[in-house]
Amino acid sequence: MHTLPDKDVVLLGIGHTNAHVLHKWRMQPPQGARLTCVSNDAVSAYSGMLPGVLAGQYPPERMEIDLAQLCAAAGARLVIAAVTGLDAARRQLLFADDSPLPFDVLSIGIGSVPTVEGVEIADATRLLPIKPMQTFLARLDERLRQAMDQRRGLPIRLAIVGGGAGGVELALCLPSHMRTLLGENAHLDQTVVSADERLVPGSLKGTARRIQRALARRGVRLVAGRRVVGVEGGRLALDAGLTVEADVILWATGAAAPPLLATLGLPTDARGFLLTVETLQSTSGAPIFAVGDTGTIAGSRTAKAGVYAVRQGPVLWENIQRMLTGEPLRRYTPQRGFLKLVNTGDGRAIGEWKGLSFEGAWCWWLKDYIDGRFMDKLQSTDSHFRLR
Secondary structure, eight states: OOOOOEEEEEEESSSSHHHHHHHHHHOOTTTTTTEEEESSSSSOOOOHHHHHHHSSSSOOEEEEEEEEHHEEETTOOOEEOEEEEETTTTTTTSSSSSSEEEOEEEOOOOOOOETTTTTTEOOTTTTTOOOOOOGGHHHHHHHHHHHHHHTTSSSSSEEOOOOHHHHHHHHHHHHHHHHHHOOOTOEEEEEEESSSSSSSSSOOOOHHHHHHHHHHTOOOOOEEOOOEEEEETTEEEEEGOOOOSEEEEOOOOOOEEEEEGGSHHHHHHHTEEEEEOOOOEBTTTTSSEEOOOGETTTTTTOOOOHHHHHHHHHHHHHHHHHHHOOOOOOOOOOOOOOEEEOOOOOSSSEEEEEEEHHHHHHHHHHHHHHHHHHHTOOOSSSOOOOOO
C-alpha cells in the first residue's frame, strides 16, 4: 500500500549537485516525499562541455540538460519562475507573481556569477559575461555577427578577461566556432587579460607553461598580472594605465555571489555566498542546504570549482533523506586535489594530477569520457513540464 507524499523537497537551481539528486530521485524516490525543481530556465547547461561545443567537438545540445525531460522522468514538478526571496521561518520560497512554494527540505544550488569587483563599468554594450551559461552561445553569436559587420573584413578584436581554465579554453576553442559561424574568411585577434601572473591560478608551473605555449601557437596575446579597472564600450582600462581595445569582451573572471543570495536572509561569508556547516546545511539551522558555488563551508578555503560540486552530490542526496527521517547528517569532506584538464580545441588537452603536468590526445579522450559519463546520467527522453 502506497501512502500519499506529505513531505516537500525543493531544489532551487539545477547545477551539478542538485542535478545529482534529481538523477537519483528518478531511480529511487524517497517514500512519502515529492520533489519540486525551481529554475529560471527550462534548460541547464554543463559548463565542462562548452569548450568542446565551441571547438566543434560536440553539438550544442550535448551540453544541455533538458530539465523538463529530466523532471518528467523523475516524477518531479518543474517550476520555471524567478525567486524573489525566502521565508525560512515558514519554510517558503517567494515569487513576485505567484503564491509561495512550501518546503520541508530546500537545497539551493544557483552557482555563481563572474565578479566585477573593483571594475567601473561605464558602458557595457560590448561586454558579454559567460553566465548564464545556457544563453551564452546565442548571445555570443549575436555579438560576433555584429562585430563582423562593423569590422568590414578586418579581424574581430576579442578580449577575454580572466586567466582561469574557463578563459583559457574560450581563447583556444573560439576560433573554430567563429569560422563555422561566419565563414573561413573570418579571423580573430585575441587578447587574454589575467589578473594573475600565472595562468589557471593554483595550477603547476609546468601546466601554466604548457597553456601559455598553446596560446602563443594560436597567436593569442597575453596580458598577465594586470587587473581590469574600467570598461567603456570597447575599451578596457587596466591598472598601470594600460588599455586594450576590443569589439567583443568576454567576461570569465572568478566567482562572485549571485544577487539573489543577499535577499534570502541566510548567513553568508564575506563574499556573499551562503554559509554552511560540514554537512552542507545552512548555519542558520533551517532545513536548507547550500551546494556547489552557492555555499561556503565555515572555516573552509575550498575553491569555487565544478569538481567540488559534483563530489557533493552523493552527500546531498543522502542528507536530504536523513533530514526527512530525522537522522544525523553526513559530513562532506572536500577532496585535497583533483584532476585538471584544459581542452585546447584541437583534439588534445593539457592536464595535471598529483604534481604531474602532461598533455596529448589521450588527455582529450579522458576529458571526453568523464564529461560524457556525467551528461549521460542527466539526459533523458521523456518530455513534459509545467509552467508555474
